[in-house]
Structure formats: C-alpha cells, structure tokens
Amino acid sequence: MSLTRPGNRPAPKTPHHAPNGVSLRAAVRSGLLLFALAILAGCQLILPPPEHPTPENPPCLESSTPQGGATLTVTQIPTIKVKFSKELEPKTTTTEFIYLVQGDVDYSFLRDLETPSSITSTRLPFLTPITIKTVSAPGTPTELEITPIDSLRGSSTYTLVFTLNVRDKLQELGENKRTGSRPLNVCPDANGNWPGEVENYKRGESQVIIFQTEPEPPRTGIPRINEVMASPPSAISSKGEYVEIYNADKSGDLDMCGLFIRNAENTPREIIAFAKGVTKCPTIKPGGYGVIMEPDYDMTANVYKIPSGVPMYTTRSSSGSTLVSGGLSATQSVTISQGTEDVVSVSPIIVSASGTWPSSVSLEKCDPNGANQSSNWAESTSTTGGTPGAANSAKCP
Numbered sequence: 001m002s003l004t005r006p007g008n009r010p011a012p013k014t015p016h017h018a019p020n021g022v023s024l025r026a027a028v029r030s031g032l033l034l035f036a037l038a039i040l041a042g043c044q045l046i047l048p049p050p051e052h053p054t055p056e057n058p059p060c061l062e063s064s065t066p067q068g069g070a071t072l073t074v075t076q077i078p079t080i081k082v083k084f085s086k087e088l089e090p091k092t093t094t095t096e097f098i099y100l101v102q103g104d105v106d107y108s109f110l111r112d113l114e115t116p117s118s119i120t121s122t123r124l125p126f127l128t129p130i131t132i133k134t135v136s137a138p139g140t141p142t143e144l145e146i147t148p149i150d151s152l153r154g155s156s157t158y159t160l161v162f163t164l165n166v167r168d169k170l171q172e173l174g175e176n177k178r179t180g181s182r183p184l185n186v187c188p189d190a191n192g193n194w195p196g197e198v199e200n201y202k203r204g205e206s207q208v209i210i211f212q213t214e215p216e217p218p219r220t221g222i223p224r225i226n227e228v229m230a231s232p233p234s235a236i237s238s239k240g241e242y243v244e245i246y247n248a249d250k251s252g253d254l255d256m257c258g259l260f261i262r263n264a265e266n267t268p269r270e271i272i273a274f275a276k277g278v279t280k281c282p283t284i285k286p287g288g289y290g291v292i293m294e295p296d297y298d299m300t301a302n303v304y305k306i307p308s309g310v311p312m313y314t315t316r317s318s319s320g321s322t323l324v325s326g327g328l329s330a331t332q333s334v335t336i337s338q339g340t341e342d343v344v345s346v347s348p349i350i351v352s353a354s355g356t357w358p359s360s361v362s363l364e365k366c367d368p369n370g371a372n373q374s375s376n377w378a379e380s381t382s383t384t385g386g387t388p389g390a391a392n393s394a395k396c397p
Contacts, residue, residue: 057086058182058183058184060086060184060188061084061085061207062084064083065080065081070212072212072214073152073213073214074151074154075151075214077147077148077151078152079146079147081146082144083142083143084143085187087136087139088166088168090169093132093142093144097162097165098132098144098160098166100127100148103156105208128149129149130146130148130149132144149277152213153257154214155214156213156216157210158210158211160208161208163206164183167181167184168180186207219255220252221249221252222247222248223248223254223336224247225244225245225346225372226244226246227243227364227386227387227392228346229361229362229386232360232385233303233360233384236298239297241294242292242294242304242323243291244289244292245284246284246368247286248368253286254290255281255283255284256290256292257273258271260336260337261292261334262334263324263325263328263329266332269317269325271292271314272314272315274299275312282311282313293388294322295317304385304386307389310390333346347372361379362385362387362388363377364377364378364393365392366378366392375396377396
C-alpha cells in the first residue's frame with residue numbers, strides 16, 4: 001500500500017474550457033449544429049476567401065515598361081522591360097516559353113502555347129522572333145528585356161505571352177526538400193489578397209501583355225509575280241527557290257513586308273526583309289524588281305548573280321527553311337495575300353503545258369504587265385538558271 005503525504009496529493013484534473021466557460025467539445029458541437037441549421041434554412045454562408053495553394057508566395061509579373069495597352073513605335077525596334085516579384089528559373093525565361101504574337105490570342109491558342117507540342121509550330125505563322133536578356137543580378141527578382149529582332153508592323157496588335165512553364169527558381173533546402181518551380185500568378189492586390197480561384201492557379205494561367213502599334217500608312221505599289229524558281233540548279237537545290245516580284249505601279253513604291261505568300265491552300269508565311277535586324281523594309285521602285293528568296297540562300301556566293309541594290313525578302317517560319325510551306329510545286333498555285341485578301345496569284349498548271357517544272361531553270365513572264373496565261377510564260381534562257389532582280393530572258397512565240 002502506498003502512502004501519500006498530506007499536501008503531496010496530485011491536483012484534481014479540471015476540464016479545458018473555451019474562453020467563455022463553454023467546454024471545447026460543446027463549442028464544436030454547437031458550431032456543427034449551427035452550420036447544419038444554416039444549410040437547412042437555405043442561408044448563404046459567408047466563407048473566408050480561399051487560401052493560396054501551398055507553397056505560398058508564387059512568383060508574379062509586377063510591371064512592364066511600357067505598360068500593357070501602350071502604343072509601340074514602328075520606326076525603331078522597341079524594347080519591353082518586365083519585372084517579376086521573385087527570381088525565376090533561368091531555363092524557363094527563354095523564347096521556348098515566352099512569345100511575342102502578332103494578333104490577339106484566343107484561349108485555345110493560348111493553351112497550345114502553354115503546352116508546346118509538335119503541332120505548335122504549324123499553328124504559329126504570326127510568331128515574332130525576339131531576344132530575351134536578363135538584366136537583374138543573381139539572387140534578386142528577375143528583370144528581363146525583351147526585344148523583337150525586326151521592326152513591328154503598323155496598325156497591329158501584339159501579345160506578349162508568359163506561359164505557365166515560366167517558373168520561380170528551384171532551390172534545394174536539404175535532403176528531399178526543395179522549394180520553387182511554381183508558375184506565375186497575377187500579383188496580389190493592394191490589400192495583399194491573391195486574385196482568382198485556387199483551381200485556376202493550380203491549372204496555370206498564362207500571363208499576357210497586349211500592345212498596339214502606330215497606324216500604318218496606306219500601301220502603294222502593285223505587286224505582280226514575274227518569275228518563279230521551283231526547281232533550282234543542283235548546286236543550290238536545297239536553298240535556291242525564289243519568287244520574283246515586279247512593281248507594276250507607275251508612281252508608288254512597293255513594300256512587300258507584312259504581306260503573305262503561300263502555295264495552294266497551305267499555311268501562309270509572312271514576307272520579311274532578307275537582311276536581319278533591319279528597322280525599315282526595302283521597297284521596290286515603280287517598274288522595278290524584288291526577290292523573295294529562301295532564308296538560307298548564300299548572298300556571298302550569289303549563284304544567281306542578283307544585282308546589287310535589288311530589294312531582297314524572305315519568309316518568316318518557326319520551322320524549316322523553305323520559302324513556302326512544303327516548298328514550291330508544279331501542281332500548286334503561288335499566291336501573295338494581305339490579311340485574308342489575295343493580292344495576286346499564279347498557277348504553274350496553266351503556265352506549263354506538261355504541268356511540270358523545267359529542271360534547273362525558272363519560269364518567267366515574257367511581259368510583266370501581261371496576263372497570267374501559258375502564252376505569256378516561258379523557260380528562262382539565263383546561264384544561271386534565272387534572272388531574279390533583273391529583266392526576264394524568256395521569249396514567248
């Protein structure tokens with residue numbers, strides 16, 4: 001038998017109480033009862049806003065200079081500066097995950113950008129090539145300078161897209177512990193509240209900044225397809241396709257940049273200056289010639305002996321180096337268009353009686369101002385296979 005001295009008895013256990021003297025169990029029971037009664041009564045409970053998904057404090061886009069909605073110049077190449085709330089993972093701040101798109105971006109297009117796939121490149125004829133430079137120091141919130149490679153087109157909308165693949169810097173905290181790799185979110189408001197629903201954030205929402213460009217002056221010039229090389233000489237067979245343009249206008253210069261070229265009904269490609277990084281597109285003088293050449297044509301070797309000073313163009317493509325999608329073909333038409341309107345089109349089928357292209361030589365118009373019919377086309381007699389940028393050599397019967 002154990003003895004307990006007086007004064008050494010353990011103090012009696014007392015129940016825990018809520019602040020107002022109600023037991024914790026009773027308080028919980030009452031709360032559940034009130035909740036059930038509220039549902040039965042059809043009351044609309046006011047719940048606190050959803051918490052941000054853990055881990056907290058994801059990166060967000062804080063600012064851009066110029067701000068969204070601003071008008072960008074077309075007389076010089078602009079630089080867009082953007083600042084984020086945190087340091088981003090460097091490998092995600094690349095042109096693989098950040099895009100400048102000419103035009104508005106609808107939701108389905110945006111989702112395709114967010115999950116790059118093999119079909120993405122075929123859906124992006126309006127991608128504007130950019131360079132991205134990180135100007136912030138390591139360990140500090142990321143700041144980027146985003147600059148188009150070429151000048152922008154006037155009277156256009158441009159959308160800068162940061163996909164959900166753009167994430168904050170992944171950091172190892174210890175064995176099997178790390179933080180970061182969270183997609184961008186919209187920054188909190190002035191009261192520190194995160195906008196949007198938790199599920200929207202978990203899905204990932206691309207951030208976009210929309211700009212406009214200065215009005216574009218009315219176009220002048222009258223383009224005519226004057227020569228087509230679809231079967232280049234073997235020495236440059238993989239990089240020698242071209243389409244020559246003749247300006248039939250008697251007074252106005254012709255600017256081909258911003259127009260589109262396609263074969264048959266394939267995806268059109270935008271016509272751009274052949275030279276890289278130019279701020280002003282070359283123009284074709286009245287009665288003059290310009291050449292739309294494959295992107296990788298060697299101007300140093302210049303097998304075709306294109307005269308100096310001829311306005312040179314090529315096409316913008318996110319994949320491949322052919323002049324048009326799939327390359328020029330004897331069974332497909334060649335069309336120049338502006339927006340949804342066709343400007344001029346020729347069809348090799350009516351140009352060649354056999355329906356096939358001659359080997360290693362171009363087809364030329366005998367009369368640049370003549371009709372697009374077989375009687376006005378003939379094979380080039382030039383020793384180089386064609387006469388891009390110069391008067392045609394073909395003689396029609």
